Amino acid sequence: MTDASSIVHRSNLIVGEAVGEAVGAERLTLRSVGLGIAVAVTCNFWIDASRYVVRSSWVEYGFIPTALIGVFLVLVALVNPALKAVRPGAGLTPTELLVVLCLGLAGCAYRGAAGILGIVASPYYFASPENQWDRYIHPYLPQWLIPTDRSGAMKWFFEGLPEGAPWPWQPWVSPLFWWMLPIAAMAVVSICLNVILRRQWAEHERLSYPLVGVALELIEGADADRRWPPFLRGRLFWAGFAVAFGTLAWNVIAYFAPATPTVPLTGSMFAFGKGFPPVYTLKSAFAIGFAYFANLEVLFSIWFFFVFYTVQVGILNRLGVNISFRPGLYPPSLYPIGGWECFGAFCVFVLWGLYVARGHLKDAVMAALGRRGAEDRGELISFRAAFWGVVLGWLVVVGWLVSVGLRPFLAFFVTGVGLLIAVGVTRIVVESGLMFVSAPVGQQDFTMLALGSNGMTPSSLVALGFSRLAPDFLGPFSHVVRWADFLRGNRRRLLVWTAVSMAVGATTTLATTFYLPYREGASNFGWEFRAGSHYTFLSVVSEAKDPAPPDWRLLLCFGVGAVTMSLLTFMRYRFPWWPLHPIGYTVASTNIIRNFVLSIFIGWACKYLIVRFGGVTFYRRARPFFLGLIAGHVAAVIFSFLIDVAFFPGAGHRIHPWIEPWLGY
Template sequence: MLTALPLIATTLLFLLILLINVPLSKLKRGLRPGELLIVFIMMLVGCSIPTMGLSEQLLPILAGGRYYATEFNRWEGLIFSHMPDWLAVKDSEAVRCFFEGLPKGGRIPWAAWKAPLIAWLSFILALYAVMYSMMVIIRKQWMEKERLLYPLMQLPEEMVESPKEGSTINQFFKNPVLWLGISVPVVISSINGLHTYFHFIPEITLNSGFPIFRNTTGVYMQISFPVIGITYLLSTSLSLSLWLFSILGTIQTGIFNILGYSIGAREAYCAYSPSVSHQGFGAMIVLVIFIIWMAKGHLKDVFRKAFKGDKNIDDNDEALSYRAAVFILIFGLIFMMGWLVKSGLPIHIAMLLMVAAFVVFIALTRVIVQGGMLVVKSPLTPQVFTIAAVGSNAIGLSGLTALAYSFIWCADLKVFLMPYVAHSFKLVEEIKMNKRLITLSILIAVLVSMAGSIYTV
């Protein structure tokens, strides 16, 4: 499952402490809590890139267009004639090898991938730099002024907590309720796994549903053990909002279906109902406006420090100086804008797409760090919003082609870097570490994860 708290990172931290650090602690060689958190931060950030974060979007999309192009769908004339050569892989043999495998003894044709990978990775690194600088700029507002809780970080903080004097295992791992909670999904998942191979073993059903409103929609339920565990950290008001507005959205969808009212078809990677999708995106826009309004005083201080060097504003406790963060933000956005225009988007469409994308990034990050939501997803993709806002005719053929390739970085957003950076700053705050040092750790994690995932996909 792709979540705001990657299960693989949490599991590896769990095993690192139990299987490696506890024995080393008995020899007085164990890692301290701060060192364990640095390891976890690098795993956390690294998890934002493989699979749906980047690599499983980037490579198949770069090669997929050419692979699936035929004389019948006429993509050669409809798509490829309206895009620059560097936007995707052109070599048909390299594309075929990507999907069908290399011949025996063959080597990866890196030459065919060189130009598109360099172009796209430069854009992605600029995007990551902008995300990082945004989190540096907003950190003090969220952590010190608004005092957001960052509920998801309670778990790793308790896992690395120092044990009592004379013990090598802390209270978290000694709690019998923890092991009881672990045993429930282990037993049920094991039974269902055995059922796959031995049908005489009964399956335990974890999902169900029933139709309503004359079978035009339905109520669907699924038991997710990670979500159940993390939901314990949610506030009661947020828990109420989740199921209440889910029910209201289902009722609205059912009423619209019965009346025959529709605003269009359901788009890919969007919410189950088009009306709910657009309402949800409107709510995200309002949320981001509210976030900026709440932070206006702090943002004035940041820009005054960046451009005027105001000595009364202290940024020594930040991961980057405010001047560095602001200039990285500005030049990163300019680079992204120029890149998108060069790819074929009209400049005003590129601006609209970037605004929509960062609305999604900021809104989802805020929901994660304030509410502790484990699984989040935008109700509407930035691409669908852009087309709905101006119409496809205003975007043009080259613009629509470039917009399609933007699915690589801002469409099916299950994981992305920004909330992991925000969580990293929270963990660093807890261990009282110099935040300037964490920048290097995060950069290393990003580069290693990017190189490893692209090579192995």
Template sequence: MENRDKQVGLKSFIIGALLCFLIPVMAHYSIDIVHGSYLAIDFMPAGAIFLFFILVGGIAVILKLISKRIALNSSELLVIYIMMLVTSSVATMGLGAQLFPMITAPFYFATPTNRWAELIQPHIKSWMVPQGKEVIRQFYEGLPKGATIPWLAWLKPICFWLIFLMALYMIMITIMVVLRKQWVEKERLIYPLAQLPLEMVRDENNSIIRPFFKNRLMWFGFAIPFIISSINAFHHYFHFIPGIELANSIPIFRNTLDMHFRVSFPMIGYAYFINMQLAFSLWFLCLLSIVIKGICNITGFGFNENLSCYGIQSSPMLYHQQTGGMIVLVLMGLWMARDHLKDVFRKAFRGTKEIDDTNEILSYRASVFMLLVSLIVMGTWLYFSGLPLITVPVFMFFALVLFIGLTRIVAEGGLACAVAPSIAPSLAVSGLGTSIFGHGGLVSLAFTYVWGSDLRTFVMAATAHGLKIIEVIKGNRRKLFWFILGALIIGLGSTFWIVLKLAYTHGGINLQGWYFIRAPQWPYRYVVDHILRPTGVNWLGWLHTAIGGGFMLFLMSMRYRFLWWPIHPVAYPISAVWMMEYMWFSIFIAWIIKALLLRYGGNKIYKGAKPFFLGLILGQLVAAGLWFIIDLITGHTGNVVFWA
């Protein structure tokens, strides 16, 4: 990093705020209007990295040429990236594309056949949804000529949802503040997803163009996905240009499963930075899970359960087993951090001076009390939304375990694309039965799908990587909390504005089909099924949760006792999720390349090749951003050059 001033201030906040406003607009125009690449869907935010590439490789260079006084130093650039990272986690998949369609779906999609007006609508609290049939109908079908967007009709539900969302996000941020020292300094997790922005701004000599952009090996890696993506984009424009296929699949186990072979250049790039043992475990356990699924399919072994459409819903047995693994991963992680957590609480409640928290973005006292208050606010909100009081702690436990566990897996495993093995609403219903919830409680659970179902990106993971990145920022870090909070507020505001504008202008049913039509109906179908066919406690599910937890304990004990043990336990809880079935082959490619380089070239060659793999990541994501702009200008639609 540069030796000169590393402090960040108003300049970086203003630039970050402008980009945080732009990211949701870009992301929603891409998926809803252009129907192109996904720019804010996973833990690797394509839109943010594309803008960061322009900022570091272009704008920052121009500013430095004009005057060093207005130049952006490395710390300022990294803070801007962290702000964009946080905003990306709420722009589409993490919240923005889910919230408004899901809270209006039980009204717009209600029919006499599905009986939602009878079974769902009476249990919905009025403050959670906009009022007025026309307000909701026009959200999906568009405004008549001359009409204006009914902003006031949305003000009340947005305000009530913001109370919950800010409590949830404060929980996520404060938990990561509490765990940062344990993960970053004591366990030294690798955080592969943080490597690209750190390398992009690295500049010990304060040169005009940073070394990363002068590295030929990086540009060679960059060129491969960029050229292939551009050829495929041109193929979409001009069909006589042949496309390059990067994915294939073969049916296995009597056509009950497909084995996917897919090349994801970003995943190859990120996987290069993963621990060899973990990289092996990720692809090996995924293949093992596929075999288990296949055997169960052709033998009929296992059991059936309606678990909605998320997690490992195709195999309830693995759904519960790997949930057990996730629970053990989190609880054992907290147990291993017990000494650090004792220090945190001593500092928070006693103010023990020898415990240093000056490197945190919040003091431990502020973090702990903010966490406790936010937990109370979240639980109270859920209770008033219709969730029975006795079920609130159980539901919140499942939700936080999945958030913390998946964040840990992404931070250690570098999985740019990943989902949890289960979701909290389905776990709560399976584990407690339907009678304890009642009809109102089940409907309340449907609304938690807004933020707790398709966990492909969320604020906790973004914050965790942001807290890793700020390691290189010296001086007082307290102001960075306010930068993150500002990014959240600006990102949410931009997201709410652009979603309502596009929906009322074009009609939601004409926008992205998954977000506006299919996904919003799943929670209510699930709820109606359980209202009409109540279920008791699934003791078989609990048994398999215990089996999975026991297997996870076995993997962890073997790893800590025997150096030769080849299986890394962190890979187990997500080995059977659908996303891994698409990512395993790319991880395998990176693993075999890294193994060969280390064996025949040694550590020097391995380190020297890093720019190439960072180039693979950057080239793919820059291509996605560039072709979004081209498609937006030309009006061409359906040109998806990147989704994961």
């Protein structure tokens, strides 16, 4: 770790611990629990209304959803000062605000309702002689999971409920129950796995959890005698707020007068040359603000390896070395060569992290088996409960896939790869502070191409397609578990209310996503309903018609990435001056990084120059400005949403997160 990065890392830890000491002064209250669940419900309503009804910004993206940041900012900056003005002492304390944040994040964790409802409703409604789903799909669909459309319920789901027709909820009861079973099991696995990993990451390796620190800065000083929180009283915060909010608010004028010149924030696509991957010139104050709080070495490594990846793929394309995606697959990387190379690096990164944690993991397992092991008195749950929660939850998911038609070996393999991906992405977030991250390859695509589809039965192909819908709870829950470190008293009560908030949030989004299609027709909605559900079945039909052996070209790329990552890891641990962080190599090929790489570069440049010439003192003083960038952007998203509700319902403007629609994010 370089000197500048090491100083900033220690500064982040000191600031987080100092704020945490101030936060953890009181115990959990019923008011904070009720408010946290209310925040979760509000966020879910806003997310679904913005995306499907108003057609405005997609505010569910990020490891801390933009909707939650917006609602929490309103609570901290407006509601809490109003409570203090009404009656001294009535304001929310830092502990209560932290509980609200934990429950709000847990309640927003599940965002897969549209994907599941689309999958359940699609197979019979979209079947046609041309796509041959009746031959390759229908015979292998369990009726308890995917009902037929004899009652017309699925047709009405896409076309809208006829006037006077009864609400067709009966055909959905059994399928939704069976779909929610593995999802609940994955939530249990995620919570338990985070409990096991938290001590290793937070205490042994001293990872700084930058996103946790950003939230703590919003909470700091909330119980002081002064009405307004400290971050609102600084000029730098309002300067950053004005930059972010002002540029987007100016662009809102073009909603009413299209000829009005706008600030070019969304950027455009350009390439270094023919055959080179396109680069997206997005300039996002939101991403720049969070980048300032991220790990400096990681930021540098991301844009460095992105340039390396772009040049490498471009040269290979010019030489005629290219690999096409198989039909129906929808990977998170634009080019297979780079995607599989980075995924090889990703897997080595995760496995090395688990190897480093082997001592702690052994102690946790020993404690779970009743032998002398790690002390777990201060954890959310005991290591014994966490260990068996992971094992039993994993077995439930595996058993569900087997009952759907997947062979046991494939069920263990695809869920194992899914867990590896979830742990890797979560590790990247808690170490780097990146707000938007994805793995270079998904578990379904990796299983299909690494093992080959020529040895899979038709029922296994169908069941494997369903694994695409696996949600990632590990990332959000990692922050809930870390925030819980700053609460005193019986923190295990927080776990109970976290589960309640998640259940309420999931029920809210399921109910909303179920109601809106029957009111307006899901065919009028977003990508998940119109096309997203098709990719699962297109892949199945493609592989059933043309089964293929393992793709050794991609496995070779995977091996190259694994070997390169091993070398990078050795250099990082052997030479303290080594500037390249392995995380940058793991995600350089992903579409998300391609969208935000310019913003990441700007954030890195700002942070590097401030630390280089101003030192850690100036770095701390500049933090409110970048916090203002985040708050100003979120405020502008809220402002644009309200304008769309009032003047452009159903034809809104998506100013967040500025990802190309064809990528499907």
